[in-house]
Amino acid sequence: MELTRIGEVRRLLAAYGLRPRKSRGQNFLVAAGVLDKILEAAEIRAGDLVVEIGPGLGALTRRLVEDGARVVAVELDAGLLLVLRDVLSDYADRVRLIQADALEVDYDALLKTVVGRQSPEVGPAEGMRDVPFKVVANLPYYITSPFIAGFLEAGYGFERMVLMVQRETAERMVAEPGTKAYGALTVLVCYHTRAEVFWRVSRHCFYPPPAVDSAIIRLFKREQPAVSVLRPDLYFRIVRAAFGQRRKMLPNALDHCIPGLDRKAWTRLIRDVGLDPQARGETLTPEEFGIIADACAQMGFDPPAVV
Numbered sequence: 367m368e369l370t371r372i373g374e375v376r377r378l379l380a381a382y383g384l385r386p387r388k389s390r391g392q393n394f395l396v397a398a399g400v401l402d403k404i405l406e407a408a409e410i411r412a413g414d415l416v417v418e419i420g421p422g423l424g425a426l427t428r429r430l431v432e433d434g435a436r437v438v439a440v441e442l443d444a445g446l447l448l449v450l451r452d453v454l455s456d457y458a459d460r461v462r463l464i465q466a467d468a469l470e471v472d473y474d475a476l477l478k479t480v481v482g483r484q485s486p487e488v489g490p491a492e493g494m495r496d497v498p499f500k501v502v503a504n505l506p507y508y509i510t511s512p513f514i515a516g517f518l519e520a521g522y523g524f525e526r527m528v529l530m531v532q533r534e535t536a537e538r539m540v541a542e543p544g545t546k547a548y549g550a551l552t553v554l555v556c557y558h559t560r561a562e563v564f565w566r567v568s569r570h571c572f573y574p575p576p577a578v579d580s581a582i583i584r585l586f587k588r589e590q591p592a593v594s595v596l597r598p599d600l601y602f603r604i605v606r607a608a609f610g611q612r613r614k615m616l617p618n619a620l621d622h623c624i625p626g627l628d629r630k631a632w633t634r635l636i637r638d639v640g641l642d643p644q645a646r647g648e649t650l651t652p653e654e655f656g657i658i659a660d661a662c663a664q665m666g667f668d669p670p671a672v673v
């Protein structure tokens with residue numbers, strides 16, 4: 367069964383009484399060459415542990431398993447899970463299907479159960495942060511940013527993420543300061559990972575075709591954050607506030623984003639660290655945000671002050 371042929375996708379959906387649901391971002395990959403590119407980016411080795419989000423009809427899942435991976439696949443749609451159980455029945459020992467909203471899963475807990483069961487040498491009590499895994503997915507576009515942000519903020523110990531995302535979102539993740547695409551997502555992704563756009567993908571590689579083009583992005587988890595800051599919570603609070611009102615000058619955008627720091631205090635602080643208080647957040651590098659955040663931390667804004 368060739369799962370990336372448009373005729374086969376249509377036939378399978380019809381056989382199970384299903385239609386692609388736009389509200390769930392169901393655009394199935396119908397280009398075998400693009401699947402090859404995802405696998406190339408993921409560099410799967412025998413025994414790799416892979417989390418796949420939104421397996422759909424199982425085209426990518428099957429290729430991951432055939433390349434030797436153990437896959438934990440999280441799919442929201444109950445109808446598609448019925449298809450997946452049949453399509454992947456020959457690989458039941460290496461695929462774990464979970465019906466859940468990918469935004470609500472505790473991946474440490476989930477992987478602990480899988481590893482605990484399948485690899486006796488790694489006991490469940492050891493915790494997942496030491497067990498490397500990859501995330502490989504053709505993501506439903508409506509969850510892309512919250513999924514990536516939530517996953518990074520949770521601090522999971524992944525080795526890399528290989529994700530098909532909307533092209534504009536991919537560009538936001540690798541954007542340079544001072545560009546329109548540069549924003550809070552860029553800074554977050556840069557803090558935790560080294561990001562690269564691996565391959566550009568036309569909308570016509572999907573059935574049904576979405577309204578936008580896509581890209582495969584690779585995010586390699588950094589061993590240490592890109593920017594060393596005293597208080598990451600302060601750092602990201604400042605970054606979010608700066609981009610929340612990106613057209614405003616920094617002191618205005620940051621006004622009261624930290625209790626006790628008004629516009630005047632921000633102007634002074636930004637000037638004291640050698641930066642321009644008239645600048646807008648979108649022109650600051652991740653390191654310059656770090657300088658501002660550390661100055662704040664050194665002024666004694668302790669955790670309870672930050673809500």
Ligand code: SAM
Pocket residue numbers: 390391392393394395419420421422423424425426440441442443446466467468469504505506507509
């Ligand atoms: N992997 C398949 C492929 O490449 O053809 C399907 C990809 S399709 C773009 C996105 C998939 O994510 C669909 O199967 C959809 O049902 C599933 N999905 C949508 N929202 C989800 C969510 N919140 N959590 C998990 N899966 C979700």
